[in-house]
Amino acid sequence: DAKTTQPPSxxxxxxxxxxxxxxxxxxxxxxxxYWYRQIHSQGPQYIIHGLxxxxxxxxxxxxxxxxxxxxxxxxxxxxxxxxxxxxxxxxVNGYNKLIFGAGTRLAVHP
Amino acid sequence: xxxVTQTPRHLVMGMTNKKSLKCEQHLxxxxxxxxxxxxxxxxxxxxxxxxxERVENNSVPSRFSPECPNSSHLFLHLHTLQPEDSAxxxxxxxxGGGPGSGANVLTFGAGSRLTVL
Numbered sequence: 291d292a293k294t295t296q297p298p299s300x301x302x303x304x305x306x307x308x309x310x311x312x313x314x315x316x317x318x319x320x321x322x323x324y325w326y327r328q329i330h331s332q333g334p335q336y337i338i339h340g341l342x343x344x345x346x347x348x349x350x351x352x353x354x355x356x357x358x359x360x361x362x363x364x365x366x367x368x369x370x371x372x373x374x375x376x377x378x379x380x381x382v383n384g385y386n387k388l389i390f391g392a393g394t395r396l397a398v399h400p
Numbered sequence: 401x402x403x404v405t406q407t408p409r410h411l412v413m414g415m416t417n418k419k420s421l422k423c424e425q426h427l428x429x430x431x432x433x434x435x436x437x438x439x440x441x442x443x444x445x446x447x448x449x450x451x452x453e454r455v456e457n458n459s460v461p462s463r464f465s466p467e468c469p470n471s472s473h474l475f476l477h478l479h480t481l482q483p484e485d486s487a488x489x490x491x492x493x494x495x496g497g498g499p500g501s502g503a504n505v506l507t508f509g510a511g512s513r514l515t516v517l
Binding site: 331336379 | 404435442443445448492504505506507508509
């Protein structure tokens with residue numbers, strides 16, 4: 291599986307967009323990018339995933355570069371409840387084996 | 401009930417005890433997982449069951465014994481644990497199968513926090 295690199299921590303002001311980057315320069319053609327988040331002491335929560343097109347749902351937007359070597363998760367209007375650890379995972383679709391790294395700890399402040 | 405339910409939410413046990421963690425999902429999924437999360441460490445995948453068959457066992461010590469009697473229930477039987485096994489144990493489920501199946505979209509439970517004395 292392709293390895294991902296994320297900054298260990300980020301800050302964001304409430305109401306502003308939070309842009310969380312992920313580098314996956316060794317991604318292969320059939321690997322998807324998945325994003326999850328984990329609010330303190332809770333189970334992780336699925337956010338969004340994509341292959342090569344940008345994706346948007348009610349939680350976030352996922353922007354994948356044309357060469358697919360990096361992506362950005364965008365929370366358009368961050369709230370205090372978005373404070374969490376965000377995980378970027380690259381995985382072939384259809385495999386039952388998600389490996390979580392250290393993620394990015396996002397702190398949203400008033 | 402909907403989602404993934406884990407019981408108990410908190411468990412304290414001695415090193416000689418035998419206990420079990422239970423996970424139940426009402427999502428119609430056919431793959432279930434156990435993850436372990438120790439303090440300040442990333443989640444570690446322990447076991448994966450797909451269609452009630454164990455398909456992954458990540459070198460987990462034998463003092464942890466999983467059981468999947470049907471696609472809705474998953475157990476983790478614990479015996480002669482060590483203090484370093486104290487952690488948050490997370491259960492998850494997903495659709496299983498090949499490409500396009502959504503197998504990597506996991507729904508997690510709230511976890512069972514285990515303390516071994």
